[in-house]
Amino acid sequence: MTTARSDRWQAEIDRRLSQGVELEFTLAQFAQAVEVAPGDTELQAFLDGLASAQAAVRRDAYRCPMAGCARLLPAGVANTFCPFCQADFQQQGVEPEVEPSYRLVGESSRDIRWVIVIHGMNSRAKWQEAFSWEIANRLSYSAPVLIYKYGWATIDVFARWLHVRLARRLGERMRIAIAEARKSRLPDRPDIIAHSFGTLLLARVLENPEFADLQFGRIITAASIVRPDYDWDRLIQQGRVEAVLNHVGAQDRAVPFAEYAIPGAGPGGAVGYLAKSTLNVRADGYGHSGFFVPENLGVAISRGGLWQGFLTRPLAHFRPAGAFVAEPHWRPAPLPARVCTRALACGLFWVLAPFSWLRRKIDP
Numbered sequence: 001m002t003t004a005r006s007d008r009w010q011a012e013i014d015r016r017l018s019q020g021v022e023l024e025f026t027l028a029q030f031a032q033a034v035e036v037a038p039g040d041t042e043l044q045a046f047l048d049g050l051a052s053a054q055a056a057v058r059r060d061a062y063r064c065p066m067a068g069c070a071r072l073l074p075a076g077v078a079n080t081f082c083p084f085c086q087a088d089f090q091q092q093g094v095e096p097e098v099e100p101s102y103r104l105v106g107e108s109s110r111d112i113r114w115v116i117v118i119h120g121m122n123s124r125a126k127w128q129e130a131f132s133w134e135i136a137n138r139l140s141y142s143a144p145v146l147i148y149k150y151g152w153a154t155i156d157v158f159a160r161w162l163h164v165r166l167a168r169r170l171g172e173r174m175r176i177a178i179a180e181a182r183k184s185r186l187p188d189r190p191d192i193i194a195h196s197f198g199t200l201l202l203a204r205v206l207e208n209p210e211f212a213d214l215q216f217g218r219i220i221t222a223a224s225i226v227r228p229d230y231d232w233d234r235l236i237q238q239g240r241v242e243a244v245l246n247h248v249g250a251q252d253r254a255v256p257f258a259e260y261a262i263p264g265a266g267p268g269g270a271v272g273y274l275a276k277s278t279l280n281v282r283a284d285g286y287g288h289s290g291f292f293v294p295e296n297l298g299v300a301i302s303r304g305g306l307w308q309g310f311l312t313r314p315l316a317h318f319r320p321a322g323a324f325v326a327e328p329h330w331r332p333a334p335l336p337a338r339v340c341t342r343a344l345a346c347g348l349f350w351v352l353a354p355f356s357w358l359r360r361k362i363d364p
């Protein structure tokens with residue numbers, strides 16, 4: 001067998017496995033895809049080789065032998081009769097033709113079912129409109145998108161008790177959305193895209209026993225301010241969360257400071273997550289909101305884009321560019337430093353609170 005040919009065939013197998021598509025095929029179908037003659041014996045030997053290496057399962061199909069019909073017979077039916085041309089094979093003195101067929105051992109691609117977007121502090125950002133538009137246009141099927149709004153959160157982020165309140169409201173809203181989805185026969189595990197302060201609220205909901213009934217599909221955190229040592233592994237093992245992609249902006253100037261100002265926050269969106277079952281990916285040119293610049297967002301959710309790939313592909317073969325493993329020795333900043341800066345932030349909170357309250361009344 002010439003290597004050039006088998007290399008091309010292997011490349012086609014790898015493509016199918018990484019995208020989770022066309023995992024099942026007959027010899028003739030695969031031959032057509034790689035542009036060789038339908039009965040190529042080297043190709044059949046190559047595919048049988050995959051089967052004996054347990055990378056594929058050979059499960060033959062049968063074809064009607066009558067000239068002018070030659071259709072694949074339905075699987076699981078006694079092949080004595082063709083349901084298409086009505087030929088009785090025994091009467092005709094013929095046998096159905098064996099069609100070598102294979103199923104690659106791998107996971108199929110998945111659909112994006114529906115998505116909840118939890119934004120950062122800037123609730124009016126233009127990207128929200130762009131996002132709904134892009135996701136409806138770029139994805140070839142339409143997935144309902146719920147953009148969760150918690151109104152203006154400005155200085156609130158400095159006060160832990162306000163986080164608790166905002167997180168509880170988010171959890172309750174997600175529970176309602178999940179119940180509505182169930183009624184509309186959508187799957188009850190939404191995929192999640194969370195940004196900045198939204199990532200911290202999501203983490204709070206996930207660790208609150210009050211919301212232990214909520215289960216999620218795949219989660220994307222962008223510019224995360226969740227602590228790098230957050231226990232995503234446990235959530236994934238428990239089946240609460242299917243998988244996590246942590247999208248980090250290499251030029252993010254806000255995330256490294258989060259732990260000094262926001263209680264319970266950490267630089268997950270700079271350091272990465274330590275949890276082994278998460279996937280950290282660094283985007284070189286991105287700042288704190290780079291993920292939602294229309295051009296970047298368009299690329300991320302287009303076919304072959306990072307977010308679309310993460311939400312649809314089998315993850316066993318998913319190794320996007322920019323993937324990295326977080327530095328395992330991460331420790332939070334020294335407590336005195338965090339206490340001092342947070343005390344300052346808290347003081348600022350009480351000074352500014354009346355103005356924030358006023359702003360809410362005027363500009364809800």
Ligand SMILES: [Zn+2]
Nearest residue numbers: 064069082085
């Ligand atoms: Zn037939």
